[in-house]
Amino acid sequence: MNAPEADKAHADIGLVCALPMEIQPFLDRCEHVKKYTGGSYVFRGGFLDRIKVAAVQTGVGFARARAATQALIDAHSPPWVLSVGFSGALKPGMKIGDIVVATSVCDLHGQELKNDVHFPEDPEHGLHVGRILNTDEIVRKAEDKLKLGESHQALAVDLESLAVAQICQAEKKGFMAIRAISDDCSADLPAEVVSILSETGAVRAGAALGAVLKRPESIKEMWKLRGDASHAATRLASFLDGVVVQLYDARH
Numbered sequence: 001m002n003a004p005e006a007d008k009a010h011a012d013i014g015l016v017c018a019l020p021m022e023i024q025p026f027l028d029r030c031e032h033v034k035k036y037t038g039g040s041y042v043f044r045g046g047f048l049d050r051i052k053v054a055a056v057q058t059g060v061g062f063a064r065a066r067a068a069t070q071a072l073i074d075a076h077s078p079p080w081v082l083s084v085g086f087s088g089a090l091k092p093g094m095k096i097g098d099i100v101v102a103t104s105v106c107d108l109h110g111q112e113l114k115n116d117v118h119f120p121e122d123p124e125h126g127l128h129v130g131r132i133l134n135t136d137e138i139v140r141k142a143e144d145k146l147k148l149g150e151s152h153q154a155l156a157v158d159l160e161s162l163a164v165a166q167i168c169q170a171e172k173k174g175f176m177a178i179r180a181i182s183d184d185c186s187a188d189l190p191a192e193v194v195s196i197l198s199e200t201g202a203v204r205a206g207a208a209l210g211a212v213l214k215r216p217e218s219i220k221e222m223w224k225l226r227g228d229a230s231h232a233a234t235r236l237a238s239f240l241d242g243v244v245v246q247l248y249d250a251r252h
Contacts, residue, residue, distance in 0.1 A: 009045060011054035012251075013244050014078035014173075016069050016164045021229060022085035022180075023055050025237035038075060041068045045076075048241065051248045054078060058160060062134070065160035069167040080174040080247050083164035084240060086232055087132065087156035087179035088139055088189075090149030094181055096228045097235040098126040100156040102177035105165050107134045108152075113165045115175060126235070130155040132177050134162040140189040149185075156181065178243060180236035182229045190225065 017023040020042070027033050030053060033046035042057040054076040058068035069081060087100060101119045106112035121129040133154035139145050148157060161177040168175035183189055 009052060009054070009076060011045065011052045011076035011078040012080075012248050013051060013053045014072045014076055014081040015053060015055035015240075016058060016065065016072060016081060016083050016160070017055060017085040018058050018060050018065070018160055019085065020057055022233055022236070023057070025233045026084075026240050027055065029237060029241060038071055039067075041071055043072070043075070048244055051244055053244065061159055062136070062163045065163035066167055069164045070171075073167065073171050073173060078173065079251065080176070081164060081168050082240070082243070083158075083161040083175070083177040083179075084236060085158065085160070085179060086182035086229060087158040088145055089181045089184045090133065090145050090152075090154050090157055091128075092146065092185050093123075094128065094155070094184055095126060096181055096184055097231045098128060098181040099235060099239045100128045100130070100132060100177075100179045100181065102132040102161065102179070103130055105132045105134060105162045105177055106152060106154070107162050108136070111162065113162065113169060115165070115177070117176060127239075128155050132161050132179060133157045134159060138189065140191065142185045142188055145185050174247070176243070178236070178240065180232035180239075182232040183225070 015023060027044055027046060030046035030048050033044055035042065035044050043054060045054045054072060056068045056072040058065045073081065101117060102115055103117050104112055104114040119129045121127060131154040133148060133152050135157055139148065139157050145157065148154065156179055158179055165175050165177065
């Protein structure tokens with residue numbers, strides 16, 4: 001099997017994520033994975049069995065996600081683009097590692113794009129199907145998450161999926177948002193999570209050290225957050241494996 005041409009190859013499936021750890025467990029399942037940069041974005045391409053996949057790491061936020069999704073489509077012209085990664089639960093009872101498949105993505109300003117997705121819901125086994133809400137910043141407080149879930153009738157919140165959906169609509173690409181719950185409604189996220197995460201998705205070492213010096217107990221909270229994120233990424237990889245195969249087989 002030949003490895004893909006890094007910056008020219010057509011891909012069967014495109015993946016858009018904000019952070020490298022969101023997609024790494026999935027890429028670990030792939031072969032011939034190559035990493036390269038295009039503009040200010042990091043791309044990775046490889047094969048899941050016979051299926052060519054291309055992933056772009058956007059960094060955090062709406063504008064970066066829009067630009068990176070456009071760059072992914074321009075470089076690889078995938079018929080399907082998936083917005084994947086972490087999300088915060090907006091409903092009580094959802095657990096770390098639960099999967100959310102979006103039937104629509106909306107924001108706080110009244111924009112919404114519906115997605116004609118027919119997926120069997122199975123909340124008891126951690127699979128939820130419904131609306132995903134995009135916000136402009138991380139929603140830290142459990143109380144705020146519950147209020148947003150109620151007011152927008154949404155299951156989960158992230159920062160990028162609507163941006164990806166908008167570009168896919170404009171480019172007439174198939175779109176799905178598939179998110180793994182990395183923080184639930186049982187507790188607030190530590191305040192330091194906002195300061196240590198840079199726009200590109202890299203962890204600011206200086207900010208992390210400063211946070212620990214100011215509030216030593218934050219190191220325990222951040223360590224738990226990392227463990228929760230790792231579990232969510234592993235669950236996401238397993239679910240994506242099946243979705244990518246289904247989307248590919250439906251076209252061939």
